[in-house]
C-alpha cells in the first residue's frame with residue numbers, strides 16, 4: 001500500500017501541500033483531481049522520491065520514501081512506474097530503446113529476453129509492437145506516445161503505476177482507449193494505478209476512488225458515487241465546471 005501521512009511541501013515561501021493524508025488501496029485505481037497548480041504532480045513526485053517532504057511522510061509498502069537511501073530508492077523505483085507530463089519519452093531514441101531503457105538500467109536480462117519483454121509490453125498497452133518499435137516519438141500520435149510512455153513505465157512489472165494526466169490533449173475516443181488501457185493493467189495485471197487528471201468524464205468511468213486536492217489538503221475522498229454526492233461546495237462547483245461559483249467559495253474560505 002502507498003500511504004501519505006501529514007505531507008507538507010513548501011517551495012521557497014510557497015506552501016503547496018499543507019497536510020496531505022491519503023491511503024492508496026492496492027489493486028485499485030485512485031484518481032487525484034484538482035485545479036491546475038494545486039500540487040497534484042507534487043504529490044506523486046514524492047511517491048517516487050523525486051521530491052523530499054518538508055515534513056510528513058510517504059510510505060511505499062511501509063518504507064519511508066523521503067528517508068530512503070539511494071539503494072532503497074532504487075528498489076522503490078522498480079516497484080513504482082510513472083509517466084510524467086513533461087519529458088515522457090526520450091526524443092532521440094526510438095520506441096524500442098525508450099521502452100527497454102529501464103530493463104537495461106535495472107536488470108541483467110539478455111538481449112533476447114529484453115526484446116521479448118519489450119514486444120510483449122508494447123502489445124499490453126495496445127500498440128502494434130512490430131510497427132512502432134523502430135519509430136521515434138515524433139512519428140507517433142499523441143495517444144500512441146502516451147501508450148509508449150506507459151509501456152516504459154510498466155516494463156519492470158511494477159506493483160504501482162502513477163499516471164500524470166494520461167488523457168490531456170487527446171480526443172474523447174483516444175481518451176477512452178487510454179482509460180481502458182489503465183483499467184486493463186489494473187484489473188488483468190493486478191497493478192495499482194494512481195491517476196492525476198482534470199478529465200471528469202474519464203475519472204467517473206473508471207475510478208475506484210477519487211481524491212480531490214484543494215488548498216494543500218485532500219478535501220474529499222471516496223468512491224465515484226460518494227464523490228458525486230459530496231456536500232462540499234468546492235467539489236460540486238468543480239464537478240459542474242462553475243468557475244464563478246468556485247471562485248466565490250474559494251474567496252470566502
Ligand SMILES: Nc1ncnc2c1ncn2[C@@H]1O[C@H](COP(=O)(O)OP(=O)(O)OP(=O)(O)O)[C@@H](O)[C@H]1O
Nearest residue numbers: 011012016034035036037038039040041042043196
Ligand atoms: N520544483 C519546484 N520548485 C518550485 N515550485 C514548484 C516546483 N514544483 C512545483 N512547484 C509549484 O508548485 C505548485 C504546484 O505544482 P504542480 O505541478 O504540482 O501542480 P498540478 O496540480 O500538478 O498542476 P497542473 O494540473 O497544472 O499540472 C505550482 O505553483 C508550481 O509552480
